[in-house]
Amino acid sequence: MRSCKILPAILAFIAIPTAITAQDAPGIPAKQTADSNPQQPIAATTARQPRTGTEVVDKIIAQEQAEVQLLRQYSPLVETYIQNVRADKQFGAVPDGDKYFLGRAELGKGVELEPLNHDAGGMKHKVFGGWAGFFSTEFVPRGFLQMIYLDMNGLDRQHYKIEYVRREFLGEVRCLVFDVDPLPKAGKGRFVGRIWVEDQDFHIVRFNGAYGGSSLTSHYFNFDSWRVNTGKNLWLPAFIYSEQGSVRDAKTRSLGFKAFRAQTRLWGYDLGNVREEQELNKVLVEAAIPVNDQSEAANDYSPFQAERSWDRQAEDNVAERLERQGLIAPRGEVDKVLETVVNNLEVTNNLDIQPEIRCRVLMTSTLESFTMGHTIVVSRGLIDVLPDEASLASILAHELGHVALGHRMDSQFAFFNRVRFDEKETFRHFDFARSSRR
Numbered sequence: 001m002r003s004c005k006i007l008p009a010i011l012a013f014i015a016i017p018t019a020i021t022a023q024d025a026p027g028i029p030a031k032q033t034a035d036s037n038p039q040q041p042i043a044a045t046t047a048r049q050p051r052t053g054t055e056v057v058d059k060i061i062a063q064e065q066a067e068v069q070l071l072r073q074y075s076p077l078v079e080t081y082i083q084n085v086r087a088d089k090q091f092g093a094v095p096d097g098d099k100y101f102l103g104r105a106e107l108g109k110g111v112e113l114e115p116l117n118h119d120a121g122g123m124k125h126k127v128f129g130g131w132a133g134f135f136s137t138e139f140v141p142r143g144f145l146q147m148i149y150l151d152m153n154g155l156d157r158q159h160y161k162i163e164y165v166r167r168e169f170l171g172e173v174r175c176l177v178f179d180v181d182p183l184p185k186a187g188k189g190r191f192v193g194r195i196w197v198e199d200q201d202f203h204i205v206r207f208n209g210a211y212g213g214s215s216l217t218s219h220y221f222n223f224d225s226w227r228v229n230t231g232k233n234l235w236l237p238a239f240i241y242s243e244q245g246s247v248r249d250a251k252t253r254s255l256g257f258k259a260f261r262a263q264t265r266l267w268g269y270d271l272g273n274v275r276e277e278q279e280l281n282k283v284l285v286e287a288a289i290p291v292n293d294q295s296e297a298a299n300d301y302s303p304f305q306a307e308r309s310w311d312r313q314a315e316d317n318v319a320e321r322l323e324r325q326g327l328i329a330p331r332g333e334v335d336k337v338l339e340t341v342v343n344n345l346e347v348t349n350n351l352d353i354q355p356e357i358r359c360r361v362l363m364t365s366t367l368e369s370f371t372m373g374h375t376i377v378v379s380r381g382l383i384d385v386l387p388d389e390a391s392l393a394s395i396l397a398h399e400l401g402h403v404a405l406g407h408r409m410d411s412q413f414a415f416f417n418r419v420r421f422d423e424k425e426t427f428r429h430f431d432f433a434r435s436s437r438r
Contacts, residue, residue, distance in 0.1 A: 050202070060162070060178070060202045060204065063204070065154055067204070067235070071236075072107055074105075074269045075107065076236075077104055077267055077327070078103055079100075079365060080144050080145075081263055082260055082261075084098065085259050085260060093259070103116055105145055110152070111142040111152075113145060145264070147223045148266065150191050150207050152189075153189075159183055161180070161183055163179045163181075164176065168196065180192065180193060182212060192211075193207060193210060194207070194208050194209060198235075205226070205235055208225070209222070209223070221243070221244040224241045224242070226239045226240070236269055237266050239264070239266075241261075241263050242261070245260065263365075268363075311414070313414040314411050314412070315375050317413050317414060317419045318413050319372065334383070335360060338392075342357050351400075355374055356374070359377075361379070361383065363380055365384075366381050367385065368381075368382060369399055371399050371403055373403075376396060
């Protein structure tokens with residue numbers, strides 16, 4: 001008999017910056033406080049810490065150049081959402097159409113992007129958008145991806161003036177703040193704005209500004225680019241917010257350019273280690289007397305059980321494929337919370353569904369939910385905007401209805417060869433749409 005469970009936690013996806021503990025960076029003016037402890041040990045480093053402002057800037061430049069080279073080994077997933085805005089007499093600025101793109105970056109080739117789908121139709125168009133529709137006279141997808149770099153041509157003293165501003169905390173990360181300006185005749189596409197540098201190893205963790213040198217045929221947008229600490233002194237691009245134009249700006253209207261705002265998310269840098277490596281063991285049963293099977297019941301599946309097992313295998317294959325691609329999050333605490341809500345729905349409605357229902361999280365920011373057999377999938381974006389448990393329960397109840405009505409997925413995916421195809425063909429094969437007839 002199922003029993004209701006109390007939710008152990010509130011659903012939330014919160015990016016928490018990794019805490020940094022470091023002594024004040026030498027060479028940058030800082031006031032001593034009464035709490036300062038000169039005998040506190042300094043974290044060991046492999047190289048001598050910079051002692052002057054000039055050495056600090058040199059260290060920042062060296063770290064950024066190393067970052068550009070490091071990123072070439074990665075191929076993260078990239079999601080960009082663009083929302084056009086227009087003027088409204090009553091509400092001011094209101095949405096006026098949008099664009100969506102999902103693909104994989106090939107950073108080893110610069111800022112190349114490989115879309116995950118090429119066509120439109122059904123759920124694939126609704127969720128992931130059409131690649132052809134993303135291109136327009138206004139936007140080029142690789143232009144948003146370029147914003148993960150401060151300067152693809154390299155940050156150096158020959159092209160930039162870097163001036164210290166102050167100290168500042170980004171969350172728990174203590175940073176040094178610098179203004180960066182291109183020198184005269186440095187060329188187009190040079191960054192102008194402000195950077196935040198963590199004060200332990202001098203990695204740039206945030207930069208806010210734009211690339212200079214826009215023309216009538218090309219525009220560089222204002223943007224705010226963030227990196228996150230993924231461990232082992234490694235900071236990787238994670239989020240970019242960009243915005244350009246204003247519905248109240250006469251220049252924007254005269255150029256016929258639509259004001260917009262956009263966000264770009266990157267994840268899935270290390271998909272090869274999504275699943276923990278399992279140790280291979282050989283189990284030996286040692287006994288003086290051979291062990292015999294004493295069970296009275298046969299171990300064979302009934303036809304009904306065999307059908308359930310086959311469907312479950314298809315679910316597992318599809319879920320594993322999407323997880324390896326980084327589209328579904330590895331199982332975690334959020335899945336357990338979702339499953340607790342589903343369990344409570346089953347109990348209160350006297351449902352006993354077998355095999356048990358599982359829940360997974362889709363990593364995209366779109367507002368989507370669907371089922372894969374007895375697996376309910378809810379997008380990260382949808383979970384982020386749900387205000388309370390009752391709203392979450394209503395979404396899960398809708399998907400639970402599909403399961404209760406026996407809406408199955410294609411059991412052909414139980415054959416492993418059916419889930420082996422090129423990544424960009426994923427959504428040609430997996431279509432989770434529900435028509436009015438099923």
